[in-house]
Amino acid sequence: MNFTLSTLIQQIINGLSLGSVYALIAVGYSLVYSILLFSNFAHGGFLVVGGYACYFLLTQWGFNTAVSMAGALAASGLTAVLTERLAYKPIRERTSITLYLLIASMGVNIVIENLFVITVGGRIRALPQSTFPTGVFELGGGVTVSASDILSLVVAAIFLVLLQLFLTRTRWGLAIRAAACDLRTAGLMGVNVTFLIGLVFFVAGLLAAVGGIFLSVRYSLYPQLGSITTKAFIAAVIGGLGSLPGAVLGSLILGLAEMLTAGFVSSQMRDLVVYSLLVLILLVRPAGFFGRTASEKI
Amino acid sequence: MKKSLFINAGIIALSLGLALCPLGGYQEGIVILLCINCVAAMGVSILTGFTGIFTLGHAAYMALGAYTTAILTVRYGVHWFPALLAGGLIAILVAWLIGVPTLRLTGDYYAIASIGLGEAIRLILENWQSFTRGARGFPGIDPYTTRGSSVAVFAVLTILMFNLLDSRLGRELRASRDDGVAASLLGFNTPRSRMKALLLSAFYCGIAGGLLGGYMCFIQPSMFDMMKSTELTAVVVFGGLGSMTGTLLGSAAITLIMEYFRDISQYRMLIYGLLLVAIMVFRPEGLLGNREIWDFLPRFAKGRRS
Amino acid sequence: MRKFVLCIACIALLAVPALAADTIKVGQLAAVTGDFAAYGTAEWEAVKIAVEEINKAGGVLGKQLELIMYDCRTRQEDTVNAARRLVEQDRVTAVIGPNGSGLCIAAAPIFNRGRVPNIGTLPTNPQVTVDESGRVRPYNFRICFLDPYQGAIMAQFSAQDLKAKKAALLYDVSSDYSQGQREFFIRNFERFGGKIVADEGFRGEDVDFRSQLTNMKNSGADVFIYPFMGKSLPLAVKQARELGIATPIVGGDGYGDFMWEIAGDALGDTYWVSHVDRYDPTLAGFFESYQAHTGTECKEFLNGVLAYDCVYWLKDAIERAGSDDPEKVRDALEKTSGLKLMHCVLTMDENHDPKDKDGVILRCDPKQQKALFLTKLRPE
Numbered sequence: 001m002n003f004t005l006s007t008l009i010q011q012i013i014n015g016l017s018l019g020s021v022y023a024l025i026a027v028g029y030s031l032v033y034s035i036l037l038f039s040n041f042a043h044g045g046f047l048v049v050g051g052y053a054c055y056f057l058l059t060q061w062g063f064n065t066a067v068s069m070a071g072a073l074a075a076s077g078l079t080a081v082l083t084e085r086l087a088y089k090p091i092r093e094r095t096s097i098t099l100y101l102l103i104a105s106m107g108v109n110i111v112i113e114n115l116f117v118i119t120v121g122g123r124i125r126a127l128p129q130s131t132f133p134t135g136v137f138e139l140g141g142g143v144t145v146s147a148s149d150i151l152s153l154v155v156a157a158i159f160l161v162l163l164q165l166f167l168t169r170t171r172w173g174l175a176i177r178a179a180a181c182d183l184r185t186a187g188l189m190g191v192n193v194t195f196l197i198g199l200v201f202f203v204a205g206l207l208a209a210v211g212g213i214f215l216s217v218r219y220s221l222y223p224q225l226g227s228i229t230t231k232a233f234i235a236a237v238i239g240g241l242g243s244l245p246g247a248v249l250g251s252l253i254l255g256l257a258e259m260l261t262a263g264f265v266s267s268q269m270r271d272l273v274v275y276s277l278l279v280l281i282l283l284v285r286p287a288g289f290f291g292r293t294a295s296e297k298i
Numbered sequence: 299m300k301k302s303l304f305i306n307a308g309i310i311a312l313s314l315g316l317a318l319c320p321l322g323g324y325q326e327g328i329v330i331l332l333c334i335n336c337v338a339a340m341g342v343s344i345l346t347g348f349t350g351i352f353t354l355g356h357a358a359y360m361a362l363g364a365y366t367t368a369i370l371t372v373r374y375g376v377h378w379f380p381a382l383l384a385g386g387l388i389a390i391l392v393a394w395l396i397g398v399p400t401l402r403l404t405g406d407y408y409a410i411a412s413i414g415l416g417e418a419i420r421l422i423l424e425n426w427q428s429f430t431r432g433a434r435g436f437p438g439i440d441p442y443t444t445r446g447s448s449v450a451v452f453a454v455l456t457i458l459m460f461n462l463l464d465s466r467l468g469r470e471l472r473a474s475r476d477d478g479v480a481a482s483l484l485g486f487n488t489p490r491s492r493m494k495a496l497l498l499s500a501f502y503c504g505i506a507g508g509l510l511g512g513y514m515c516f517i518q519p520s521m522f523d524m525m526k527s528t529e530l531t532a533v534v535v536f537g538g539l540g541s542m543t544g545t546l547l548g549s550a551a552i553t554l555i556m557e558y559f560r561d562i563s564q565y566r567m568l569i570y571g572l573l574l575v576a577i578m579v580f581r582p583e584g585l586l587g588n589r590e591i592w593d594f595l596p597r598f599a600k601g602r603r604s
Numbered sequence: 605m606r607k608f609v610l611c612i613a614c615i616a617l618l619a620v621p622a623l624a625a626d627t628i629k630v631g632q633l634a635a636v637t638g639d640f641a642a643y644g645t646a647e648w649e650a651v652k653i654a655v656e657e658i659n660k661a662g663g664v665l666g667k668q669l670e671l672i673m674y675d676c677r678t679r680q681e682d683t684v685n686a687a688r689r690l691v692e693q694d695r696v697t698a699v700i701g702p703n704g705s706g707l708c709i710a711a712a713p714i715f716n717r718g719r720v721p722n723i724g725t726l727p728t729n730p731q732v733t734v735d736e737s738g739r740v741r742p743y744n745f746r747i748c749f750l751d752p753y754q755g756a757i758m759a760q761f762s763a764q765d766l767k768a769k770k771a772a773l774l775y776d777v778s779s780d781y782s783q784g785q786r787e788f789f790i791r792n793f794e795r796f797g798g799k800i801v802a803d804e805g806f807r808g809e810d811v812d813f814r815s816q817l818t819n820m821k822n823s824g825a826d827v828f829i830y831p832f833m834g835k836s837l838p839l840a841v842k843q844a845r846e847l848g849i850a851t852p853i854v855g856g857d858g859y860g861d862f863m864w865e866i867a868g869d870a871l872g873d874t875y876w877v878s879h880v881d882r883y884d885p886t887l888a889g890f891f892e893s894y895q896a897h898t899g900t901e902c903k904e905f906l907n908g909v910l911a912y913d914c915v916y917w918l919k920d921a922i923e924r925a926g927s928d929d930p931e932k933v934r935d936a937l938e939k940t941s942g943l944k945l946m947h948c949v950l951t952m953d954e955n956h957d958p959k960d961k962d963g964v965i966l967r968c969d970p971k972q973q974k975a976l977f978l979t980k981l982r983p984e
Contacts (some may be wrong), residue, residue, distance in 0.1 A: 037406070038406070039406065039410070086579075087575050087578070087579055090579045090580075091578050091579055091582060094582055095582050097582075098406060099352045099406070099409060100535070100578045100582045101578075102406070102409070103528070103531065103532055103535060103574060103578055104574065104575050104578035104579065106528050106532075106574060107532075107570075107571045107572070107573070107574025107575035107578065108571070108575055109571070110567055110568075110570060110571030111568060111571035111572055111575065113567075113571075114565075114568040114571060115568065117567075118565065118568065230524070234414070237410055241406075268425050269425070271417070271421055272418060272421045272425065275414040275415075275417045275418040275421065276414070276418055278410070278411070278413075278414035279400070279411055279414040279418065282400075282403060282407055282410065282411045282414070283399050283400065283403075283411075286403055286407050
């Protein structure tokens with residue numbers, strides 16, 4: 001269509017910027033999957049909790065940006081831990097079919113979404129414009145990058161590096177990685193599994209909150225905001241569920257695929273490409289790019 | 299022999315009851331909806347409950363059935379009944395095309411792939427504007443789904459389903475679900491029986507979709523989204539995996555509960571979500587577990603519990 | 605003694621239907637959950653306010669109005685079920701809402717079979733009141749103007765007032781509303797000698813439009829046309845400005861004050877077709893009572909105003925019919941002529957659509973963070 005170099009560069013920037021938001025969310029999915037082997041669809045709900053917590057701390061109680069963000073992180077983290085304790089733990093203790101967890105997590109997502117619809121209403125909100133830097137930078141040739149693009153890329157990178165450090169340099173990180181290999185053996189080796197799972201959910205909740213704040217800055221805040229996580233989930237699957245680098249790579253691929261399809265093929269084919277990519281990856285390489293292969297799991 | 303007679307008589311009695319009892323127009327609508335939901339749930343149940351394959355994309359087969367029936371009746375003036383069957387057949391055809399490569403996937407991966415496939419089918423219907431009118435929906439479908447027609451279709455499909463479950467196919471499915479290796483050692487062709495279950499379930503969902511089109515007089519791709527697919531699977535889990543009567547009970551219960559709570563509109567979806575979680579937490583084996591209603595009656599339970 | 609009991613029983617039997625018939629039941633369908641919950645909630649609140657006002661002032665024909673609202677979740681399936689329930693179980697006199705064209709079209713057969721009039725609040729698609737074969741749906745009415753009208757106004761304003769020659773469209777493929785306006789905009793804009801240089805689609809739940817906007821930017825258009833609604837609107841405005849696009853933007857009646865919170869100053873140089881002027885002094889009273897009732901501002905003001913006026917229109921029709929019988933009310937609705945409502949003077953045309961309603965163009969003013977009245981238009 002309009003194939004010029006500057007358009008291509010612009011679409012690649014758009015794709016990377018979208019991918020970085022997906023990455024923050026996809027990592028949360030993968031983290032939970034690596035331990036419990038189920039896809040936690042309530043992740044979208046945690047994200048909404050984070051977004052609203054930040055919004056209300058900023059606008060209703062007048063805290064500054066840093067405190068509000070910390071509060072939002074804590075709120076999402078606690079919601080995640082609470083969900084695990086109240087909903088997932090009893091199921092895990094009764095059955096080993098992970099699909100039950102998956103359906104329960106969809107239920108939790110619906111509950112959280114509608115709790116917000118009932119309590120704060122379905123109205124679309126936005127974090128105050130002054131909270132985060134806005135502005136546009138010209139890169140020449142008509143190519144632009146917005147401040148929020150750069151910010152989300154940087155923050156996503158910071159949090160992903162922090163997560164990596166936590167997993168590789170701390171005792172609990174080691175325990176999580178051990179549990180990801182084999183939860184039961186890790187338990188036998190003296191790891192407090194209940195606490196560990198709680199910790200994993202807390203960390204996943206933190207990441208969801210960061211994603212939630214970002215999405216509210218870029219795309220506004222509403223109870224159904226969590227539905228965007230379906231795409232992040234697909235990114236996690238493409239990269240290989242349970243693999244953190246895979247989640248990041250999958251997210252960037254998905255972001256680029258979406259933007260390039262919309263830009264150069266047809267904007268209506270965008271989601272079709274996403275879902276076809278998902279099915280194709282599952283058929284060719286079910287475990288994704290970085291996932292452990294199916295045979296290793298049995 | 300006696301048992302199947304008992305079942306068939308029971309289904310016919312239930313259907314006659316549904317078809318003949320005096321009801322207001324609104325209650326009649328609920329009966330139609332019950333029949334449609336039960337047919338779709340039976341379809342998902344044969345796949346999920348009896349072969350252990352979880353799906354989160356079966357709403358797409360409903361969409362295929364609904365669109366085929368609608369386009370045939372509205373554009374080509376075909377009578378609704380052959381059109382409905384054609385809807386079921388198209389669903390079977392697509393399920394076969396999809397099943398050949400994807401049924402190899404196991405566990406979560408089939409479920410995830412089914413999300414992708416379901417959404418892809420829905421998006422194709424949505425993008426194929428010249429044929430389906432796209433996302434705007436397809437209006438002007440004749441209201442051929444009356445209480446009589448929906449109850450009749452429900453009765454026929456239910457009798458068919460119970461007799462299939464009692465046949466060699468039913469045993470084959472159960473055997474391959476419970477222990478795939480043992481089943482194949484016994485001479486059952488496990489992949490083939492999985493495929494049969496998928497095709498059967500696609501047919502039931504296609505028919506249910508076709509009926510839904512006739513009830514709503516209007517269909518739209520967004521009616522058949524992932525939410526609808528989840529609902530179908532949740533209903534089956536609620537009823538009890540591996541229990542067809544449980545599926546029917548579960549489907550009826552959820553349909554009625556959701557209808558009952560229409561008054562407290564804002565809380566409906568909240569209740570639905572809580573229900574999903576509560577079922578999984580408190581009764582993951584579902585209402586009836588993997589037993590049928592008559593297994594609870596002492597007369598028929600003999601010899602089964604040994 | 606026996607006689608006495610019998611007497612009491614007879615009285616009770618007579619009294620029950622008398623008591624039950626003491627109110628006039630008005631149904632409402634609104635999406636108060638789901639993606640467009642904000643619009644539906646505003647309608648619900650507005651209708652509640654109007655019903656309360658009418659009841660305080662003595663009701664209609666000496667009877668109180670009783671409002672029965674069901675949620676339709678912006679889903680056809682739920683709308684049809686809820687419509688059935690209103691018509692067949694609650695036996696309402698008339699039904700107000702829903703606001704979406706797709707929802708109204710889906711529910712139309714129920715109302716026409718059940719012979720209960722339905723007043724759409726904001727369904728702008730022609731097929732809401734006229735079916736696909738061109739017959740008027742006898743029981744469907746609406747208070748708003750139509751997509752052809754709106755598309756024509758957008759085209760006329762872009763071509764004549766903004767002097768645009770090349771237009772780039774962004775539309776929602778999953779919405780009847782958006783596709784209808786797009787179609788009529790293209791037809792009319794070409795009639796004015798304009799050219800469509802980009803035609804990009806997106807799907808309802810999308811939140812990122814930058815790849816489409818990049819294409820539109822490169823098309824060299826001198827106006828962007830946004831015929832859609834909901835949160836996509838401010839997001840598409842904001843993202844366009846972030847991509848360094850300063851082209852004026854013209855949109856349909858999806859504008860709402862909530863957009864300022866999201867897009868802020870990016871709304872500068874945007875123009876919106878509307879049914880009413882938000883700051884028209886005749887509407888001030890309504891906005892005050894909305895604020896008093898709900899504690900929040902009526903940001904989806906269009907939905908609020910039109911839903912509110914629907915109740916008064918219905919009241920007028922019931923009074924003219926002299927009865928709450930749905931069929932008589934239908935006849936009265938059809939004959940509505942020169943009725944003075946809060947936001948307009950309403951006359952029905954032969955298609956059950958309002959006749960000669962003016963379109964209003966609003967211009968966003970970033971200094972006041974408001975959409976101000978710019979001009980009134982009627983398509984040529």
